[in-house]
Amino acid sequence: MDNHEISSFRKVLRRFERLMSNLQKKNVCCSGITLPQSHAILEIEELGETTTVHLSKNMGLDKSTLSRTIDGLVTIGLVQRHPHPSDRRSVLITLTDQGKKTCNEINIANDKYYSNVFQSIANEKHGDIIRCFEILVGAMTGQRSVVTCQSPVTTEAKDNELMSSQSYFDNVAGQWDTMRKDFFSESVREKAFATANIRADKLAADIGAGTGFVTEGLISNGLKVIAIDQSEAMLDVLRKKFDGIDCRAGRAESLPVQDETVDYVFANMYLHHVEEPPAAIREMARIMKTGGKLVITDLDEHDFAFLREEHHDRWMGFKRDDVTSWFTDAGLKNVQVDCVGQDCCSDSCDGTASAKISIFVASGTKL
Numbered sequence: 216m217d218n219h220e221i222s223s224f225r226k227v228l229r230r231f232e233r234l235m236s237n238l239q240k241k242n243v244c245c246s247g248i249t250l251p252q253s254h255a256i257l258e259i260e261e262l263g264e265t266t267t268v269h270l271s272k273n274m275g276l277d278k279s280t281l282s283r284t285i286d287g288l289v290t291i292g293l294v295q296r297h298p299h300p301s302d303r304r305s306v307l308i309t310l311t312d313q314g315k316k317t318c319n320e321i322n323i324a325n326d327k328y329y330s331n332v333f334q335s336i337a338n339e340k341h342g343d344i345i346r347c348f349e350i351l352v353g354a355m356t357g358q359r360s361v362v363t364c365q366s367p368v369t370t371e372a373k374d375n376e377l378m379s380s381q382s383y384f385d386n387v388a389g390q391w392d393t394m395r396k397d398f399f400s401e402s403v404r405e406k407a408f409a410t411a412n413i414r415a416d417k418l419a420a421d422i423g424a425g426t427g428f429v430t431e432g433l434i435s436n437g438l439k440v441i442a443i444d445q446s447e448a449m450l451d452v453l454r455k456k457f458d459g460i461d462c463r464a465g466r467a468e469s470l471p472v473q474d475e476t477v478d479y480v481f482a483n484m485y486l487h488h489v490e491e492p493p494a495a496i497r498e499m500a501r502i503m504k505t506g507g508k509l510v511i512t513d514l515d516e517h518d519f520a521f522l523r524e525e526h527h528d529r530w531m532g533f534k535r536d537d538v539t540s541w542f543t544d545a546g547l548k549n550v551q552v553d554c555v556g557q558d559c560c561s562d563s564c565d566g567t568a569s570a571k572i573s574i575f576v577a578s579g580t581k582l
């Protein structure tokens with residue numbers, strides 16, 4: 216795009232921003248709540264029952280900002296918090312009946328407004344407009360979060376961000392191998408393989424396989440591999456490296472593998488990205504044969520919040536006792552959590568923080 220096009224685009228964008236700002240003020244006045252509260256209500260409605268962590272990720276807000284927004288909504292009776300039934304570190308958030316009513320009012324007002332707007336645009340252009348917005352939002356969220364070090368993001372920009380873990384990894388797929396080398400080295404997978412005591416010709420699943428860091432090590436040790444990841448873009452990079460590899464797109468909560476299929480399951484730097492770690496561990500245990508081993512390498516608990524912002528981490532590492540309980544609750548035996556003996560390292564984009572986090576290796580056997 217040349218400078219002239221950029222300038223025209225920015226001009227129309229400014230007009231659009233002003234229109235949106237006026238519209239939002241008007242709608243918010245009608246429902247009597249603030250703009251961030253109205254966004255939170257709409258997000259909660261879309262997600263149904265959700266956790267604070269999930270909601271803060273979805274809205275691109277840090278947990279404390281989101282907590283304040285939710286506190287306000289709880290006080291006025293639109294949202295309620297409940298303890299999570301299976302994860303004591305989480306709190307579930309739902310809309311109250313009054314919250315659902317307010318949400319409905321916001322939706323009706325917005326639907327009516329946009330329905331009138333679209334009436335003045337030819338029908339055949341409607342799909343194009345939606346697709347253009349999707350492309351633009353995808354490109355803008357990718358630009359902000361991918362490796363490049365940008366100037367700090369404003370709260371307003373954060374409010375508007377909606378980036379899933381999947382789109383983050385879709386965006387970094389082409390650079391992941393380079394990024395990964397800065398985070399940790401081959402010795403992490405060597406430790407995982409030694410812990411599992413891998414044998415050639417056995418079948419392993421690499422969950423959250425990404426571009427194939429663990430898969431590569433398994434193949435070179437003579438194992439067969441099923442590589443699973445939510446991100447098609449990461450899997451595309453992986454596929455190009457290994458001829459005929461069994462690659463499957465799938466998510467933590469329902470892995471695309473039948474019960475009792477594989478001899479080993481590996482997951483490196485995956486657990487801190489999933490929504491529900493205990494459920495993800497149960498799902499990995501499900502696909503293991505009797506005698507099979509699960510080996511997870513991930514981060515010990517830490518307080519480097521920039522990793523959530525810049526690398527889309529969902530959990531700030533884990534307590535080893537929690538991981539042990541999750542393995543045990545998944546029915547695994549001989550559960551052990553040890554040190555890999557290596558740290559995961561990363562510097563924040565603005566140069567103010569430098570993370571050095573110890574890595575654990577957790578293992579358990581299905582008996």
Ligand SMILES: C[S@@+](CC[C@H](N)C(=O)[O-])C[C@H]1O[C@@H](n2cnc3c(N)ncnc32)[C@H](O)[C@@H]1O
Pocket residue numbers: 380381384395422423424425426427428429443444445446449465466467468482483484485488489490
């Ligand atoms: C930090 S990368 C690690 C990739 C690879 N294991 C490695 O060591 O290089 C995390 C990977 O987990 C995948 N992932 C994150 N959340 C997931 C989920 N809920 N279901 C499936 N895959 C997920 C991401 O797409 C990404 O490829």
